């Protein structure tokens with residue numbers, strides 16, 4: 001195909017860009033990525049982006065396009081939708097949104113009037129900015145009421161959710177989180193929404209891969225709408241959101257994506273997601289997701305053994321939220337020190353954090369990326385020990401040097417994408 005060899009052309013034409021790209025590849029290979037929202041995209045799916053589908057304008061929806069030559073584009077988009085429905089058992093799906101944040105905006109616009117009430121999780125306790133943060137569209141357009149965590153258990157306070165729902169009678173309840181290590185009780189959320197006559201939206205951008213593989217329960221039977229990204233645990237390329245919903249909401253949501261918010265969809269990204277959905281149905285993918293969960297547990301245990309406190313005491317998903325104050329004062333310092341030895345993480349607030357978001361008292365880490373590279377439980381435990389060692393000795397250059405060498409050595413044994421996860425058929 002004509003796009004094969006395009007990097008060779010770039011190397012000739014644009015050395016600066018080629019150099020940055022090769023350096024970034026090296027960085028991704030030589031460091032240990034524990035960022036819970038990152039992954040290495042499956043080479044099968046990423047290969048569809050930048051194919052001839054990148055050329056096609058397919059404004060509109062299958063069967064109702066505003067450009068000619070869309071017969072095959074219609075087939076591709078319909079195939080993506082059918083596969084997604086089969087994978088999650090949902091009634092209706094939109095695959096055109098260009099990010100998961102935009103998906104959420106489209107859903108709010110489809111279901112609510114400005115000024116309606118949304119009950120959602122507080123950002124600082126594990127929610128997402130698109131669930132009603134002050135500075136986001138969602139927070140500016142709607143009346144936001146927020147729930148959080150029980151202070152003792154650091155798990156979602158379902159009593160509080162029920163009480164706030166009864167008191168404020170929201171039109172929409174949002175569940176689904178960005179930095180919450182536990183499973184969300186979608187069934188209970190569904191009952192509460194039904195009781196007060198609210199829609200329920202579940203945003204599964206983070207744990208979606210575990211859900212797709214059946215490793216943890218799905219919200220699809222309980223929620224009116226489910227939104228997700230495709231690049232976190234899902235392991236597809238970055239960008240693009242997916243909206244699943246009950247049949248009768250489908251047309252309204254479609255209209256909010258196009259023409260409400262967007263123009264023509266990115267056909268190469270849709271083609272790529274269609275391949276991703278097929279990949280999710282393979283044994284290799286299911287094995288991968290099981291390993292992600294096992295590795296997150298190993299990471300949690302390893303860190304606890306090193307004396308660190310974990311928010312909620314552990315994990316039931318792919319991520320761990322670590323209170324780092326036993327070893328280093330702030331999340332920002334932790335992120336910097338770990339970055340300097342090649343362990344890539346992000347600072348994160350912990351529940352009832354005394355620090356500002358800029359400093360924070362925790363780090364949020366996860367197993368998806370290292371699991372993609374082929375790490376097993378014992379490897380992850382070793383990473384946990386290195387991480388704790390760097391934090392504990394953050395002022396001792398000699399110890400940091402040791403950790404830096406160990407990280408580089410460890411990373412050098414693993415490819416970006418382990419052979420065993422590539423589906424054989």
Ligand SMILES: *Cc1c(COP(=O)(O)O)cnc(C)c1O
Nearest residue numbers: 099100101128177178203205229
């Ligand atoms: C990451 C995340 C998103 C945003 O995804 P983008 O594709 O980056 O817009 C939305 N919701 C939740 C809960 C997330 O964790």
